[in-house]
Amino acid sequence: MSRDPALTTTSYAILGLLAVRPWSTYELAKQMDRGVGRIWPRAQSKIYEEPKKLVRHGLAEATKEAVGRRPRTVYSITPEGRRAMARWLQVPGSGPVLECEQLLKVFFADSGTTADTLATLRAARAWAEERNTENVAAARAYVAGQGPFQQRAAQTLLVGRFLTDYYRLVAEWADWATAIARQWPDNPADAVPSQSEMAEALRLASWTSES
Incomplete structure (x- = not known):
């Protein structure tokens, strides 16, 4: 052995x-x-x-x-x-492990400036766009029947759809977060959370109790 x-x-x-x-x-x-x-x-x-x-x-x-x-x-x-x-x-795998330096920087934004946070959010949006450019090219190739290992398109579709949704999620989150952060004072530590946005976050987080 x-x-x-x-x-x-x-x-x-x-x-x-x-x-x-x-x-x-x-x-x-x-x-x-x-x-x-x-x-x-x-x-x-x-x-x-x-x-x-x-x-x-x-x-x-x-x-x-x-x-x-x-x-x-x-x-x-x-x-x-x-x-x-x-x-x-045959054995189900573990769930995703999120690792994102940009998200970590936003989490600790109150130790920097609002300008820092906005720059990080722009970078997150750019990352999603760049990754999705490759994603779109791959999707077009498979739809045309010319994807790499086209015989595995059924399996690739499932993973590709996850990546599509993930990149879109990052882009939409970056847009949402940017709109909020633009209203912050120069010092993020002085920012006040929007009650309506917090209520909306709770509503979205409650999706498991809706089924």
Whole structure:
């Protein structure tokens, strides 16, 4: 039995890509950047060690190839790797973990200036727009039947819709927060919350009790 550390979610992210097709480490890194990295960014920092771990666990195999004069290693999934992937999918995963430096800066806005907060909110809006530009391009490709791995469009649709809603949420929240922060005094510590907005926040938060 392998003495390597237990497989992590990142391990299975790599294994899932290998279940689609064989990849070189360079190709895996590109795919992480354009696809899986949008929903599991931690995988990007592990891209060079995880495939080797999968090989040691017997879940993947490495083949040496040559591209011109340059050697490369291509990883592919093994039958045991496919069985491991299937077992992993049988167990529901954990929920999202929110990590947003911009949101943290807004949370502590009273230690800075209103101008600082407005700049952060502009950056949040710009981030959402930039990410959604890639999202729109991908959606158009799939609708035209030319998306990467078009045969997986049914699965990609579910994740793509989540990302679409998420980017839109960030953009709409940034617009809403900006409209409020513009009414603050220069020192956010002196800002007074709007009672109507607080009531609306409560109404929105009560969606679980409405069903």
